[in-house]
Amino acid sequence: MRKLLIATKNEGKAKEMKQLIGSYFDDVVTLNDFDGSVNIIEDGRTFEENALKKARVIYTLYRQPTLADDSGLEVDALDGKPGVMSARYAGENATDEDRIKKLLDELKDVPDDKRGAQFVCVLVFIDKQGRIYQTKGICRGKIAFEPRGENGFGYDPVFVPDGFDRTFAELDSQIKNQISHRAKAFENLKKILGEIYNEDTCD
Ligand SMILES: O=P(O)(O)OP(=O)(O)OP(=O)(O)OC[C@H]1O[C@@H](n2cnc3c(O)ncnc32)[C@H](O)[C@@H]1O
Numbered sequence: 001m002r003k004l005l006i007a008t009k010n011e012g013k014a015k016e017m018k019q020l021i022g023s024y025f026d027d028v029v030t031l032n033d034f035d036g037s038v039n040i041i042e043d044g045r046t047f048e049e050n051a052l053k054k055a056r057v058i059y060t061l062y063r064q065p066t067l068a069d070d071s072g073l074e075v076d077a078l079d080g081k082p083g084v085m086s087a088r089y090a091g092e093n094a095t096d097e098d099r100i101k102k103l104l105d106e107l108k109d110v111p112d113d114k115r116g117a118q119f120v121c122v123l124v125f126i127d128k129q130g131r132i133y134q135t136k137g138i139c140r141g142k143i144a145f146e147p148r149g150e151n152g153f154g155y156d157p158v159f160v161p162d163g164f165d166r167t168f169a170e171l172d173s174q175i176k177n178q179i180s181h182r183a184k185a186f187e188n189l190k191k192i193l194g195e196i197y198n199e200d201t202c203d
């Protein structure tokens with residue numbers, strides 16, 4: 001039986017990751033399902049460093065195939081902030097609403113044509129033998145003037161992906177899962193998984 005540990009405590013992210021991983025694994029669990037106590041300090045300077053750290057810590061503890069996602073929002077008018085600080089943008093115990101409010105405050109004088117932004121997702125997968133694989137996905141869009149919609153999580157109510165006039169939180173989750181930063185990173189990861197699990201040496 002193929003088991004996958006997803007090294008995240010973010011329920012919204014975990015839900016999407018479970019939807020996107022498809023049928024490569026028979027049993028997929030996240031930190032909230034089996035070990036909510038582990039605390040990983042995300043002190044990397046890049047999404048790559050943080051994703052690698054999360055995957056390595058969990059793989060080292062459990063020696064099972066492990067997948068970590070480090071992601072965030074880079075806003076052009078803020079020189080790429082909040083970036084790797086996206087989760088802690090409004091302090092350690094802040095909510096998604098607090099983070100959105102801070103972002104909209106900082107952008108209150110920025111006109112529509114200067115509100116470009118991108119979501120970035122880096123995935124790190126460590127297979128049973130400890131081999132490390134990394135993929136990345138980017139989704140361009142812009143920041144709305146006020147939050148709209150109930151779907152998704154995090155900054156979704158203020159992110160309007162290119163080619164749409166609705167926010168990720170207004171769009172159906174199926175559409176987000178086709179065009180998002182995470183969807184793109186998973187497309188590449190699935191090619192890698194296809195190769196790994198065809199080798200037959202790895203279960
Ligand atoms: O580290 P884990 O436990 O995985 O959970 P986290 O929420 O801390 O996740 P990150 O460290 O990767 O920080 C990502 C931040 O960017 C936000 N984010 C990432 N992907 C997003 C998406 O698809 N839609 C909206 N917000 C997103 C998310 O809400 C966090 O505030």
Ligand SMILES: [Mg+2]
Pocket residue numbers: 042087
């Ligand atoms: Mg985090």
